[in-house]
Amino acid sequence: MSKRLPSIITVCATLATLSACEGNEADQPKIAQARTCAPIASDPVSLEGGTFTMGSQLVYAEEGPERETTVDGFWIDPHEVTNAQFAAFVDATGYVTVAEKPVDPEALGIPRERIPPDLLKPGSAVFVPPGRPSNRYQDWWQYVPGANWKLPEGNGEPAAEPRNPVVHLAHADMLAYAKWRGGRLPTEAEWEYAASAGEPASTEQPSGDEANSWQGVFPMVNEEADGFYGVAPVGCYAPNAFGLYDMTGNVWEVTGDLYRPGHDPADRDRPKGPSETDAYDPLNPGLVTRVMKGGSYLCAPNYCQRYRPQSRQGRDPGLGASNVGFRLVYDAPPGPI
Numbered sequence: 001m002s003k004r005l006p007s008i009i010t011v012c013a014t015l016a017t018l019s020a021c022e023g024n025e026a027d028q029p030k031i032a033q034a035r036t037c038a039p040i041a042s043d044p045v046s047l048e049g050g051t052f053t054m055g056s057q058l059v060y061a062e063e064g065p066e067r068e069t070t071v072d073g074f075w076i077d078p079h080e081v082t083n084a085q086f087a088a089f090v091d092a093t094g095y096v097t098v099a100e101k102p103v104d105p106e107a108l109g110i111p112r113e114r115i116p117p118d119l120l121k122p123g124s125a126v127f128v129p130p131g132r133p134s135n136r137y138q139d140w141w142q143y144v145p146g147a148n149w150k151l152p153e154g155n156g157e158p159a160a161e162p163r164n165p166v167v168h169l170a171h172a173d174m175l176a177y178a179k180w181r182g183g184r185l186p187t188e189a190e191w192e193y194a195a196s197a198g199e200p201a202s203t204e205q206p207s208g209d210e211a212n213s214w215q216g217v218f219p220m221v222n223e224e225a226d227g228f229y230g231v232a233p234v235g236c237y238a239p240n241a242f243g244l245y246d247m248t249g250n251v252w253e254v255t256g257d258l259y260r261p262g263h264d265p266a267d268r269d270r271p272k273g274p275s276e277t278d279a280y281d282p283l284n285p286g287l288v289t290r291v292m293k294g295g296s297y298l299c300a301p302n303y304c305q306r307y308r309p310q311s312r313q314g315r316d317p318g319l320g321a322s323n324v325g326f327r328l329v330y331d332a333p334p335g336p337i
Helices: 006-012 015-021 083-093 171-181 188-196
Strands: 045-047 050-054 067-071 074-076 123-127 141-145 252-258 290-293 312-315
Touching (some): 050 188, 067 188, 074 188, 188 252, 188 290
Antiparallel strands (some): 252 290, 290 312
16 A cells, blocks of 8 residues: 555645535536647757756745756756656556555554545545635645546546646656656756746746636636646647747646755755755645646636746645646657657
């Protein structure tokens, strides 16, 4: 059985208020996708090393201070790892993800009799629109038994679209795929260098042609000006100057760095983030979390201005979510899948 970290409980805030996480999807019907997305290549892109301005002090304190940072050259996936790509890995290896395994009650740190049975079933965290206006994240996140990379919204819901980013993966699942593929998770500096592509930091929400984010008042009204209510297939929006797609919006992307608020201004050359001893996430003080970057389709100006290369948050390594994915970087060109 898998050992998932105690933050599985925080998906719904507390066990006593689990029912408060139940939204009413009927109140928020998903409008048909209106954007046509042509297939794009999956060959990794070669980036020369360089120096860039990493971080920003324009929006959130934990994204600063700005500093000149140098990275070496590397190859990077042009888009997020897709369901089709992850399926090839599973077909080749028989791998079973964390979300497909029962939860070990001992990992939750509370008596088993106090744990609702559904929280011990295989599953993951799914965004469910609330039935009323709310600014509390626990009102729109629900632990859904049966949710995993194959069934992003749970049992009885549509199967994963092959061209959509793979979601509901734990950190261990991403590392297993990376080992099979011959790559690794990027450092935060590599990821931000690739995402910013020489552009200065900005506070502007990307347009509906540039990225998949939430247009309207989150979490109640999504105007879908970008053509999608939820996750979009990779490559639906214009690439950045490096030829990379969906570096902001769509799904958050997990990096290899551990998280703590802010950057060390002295750590400029090829930074790899804090040590496990120095890592700290005030939103998950009991966990050592990983940096995730770029925001997701749930980011909107009234709630989450994270649709920017400089954005960063800590990510629980033991629990997947319906808006979190990843892409790989490589120290040598990989072969085809």
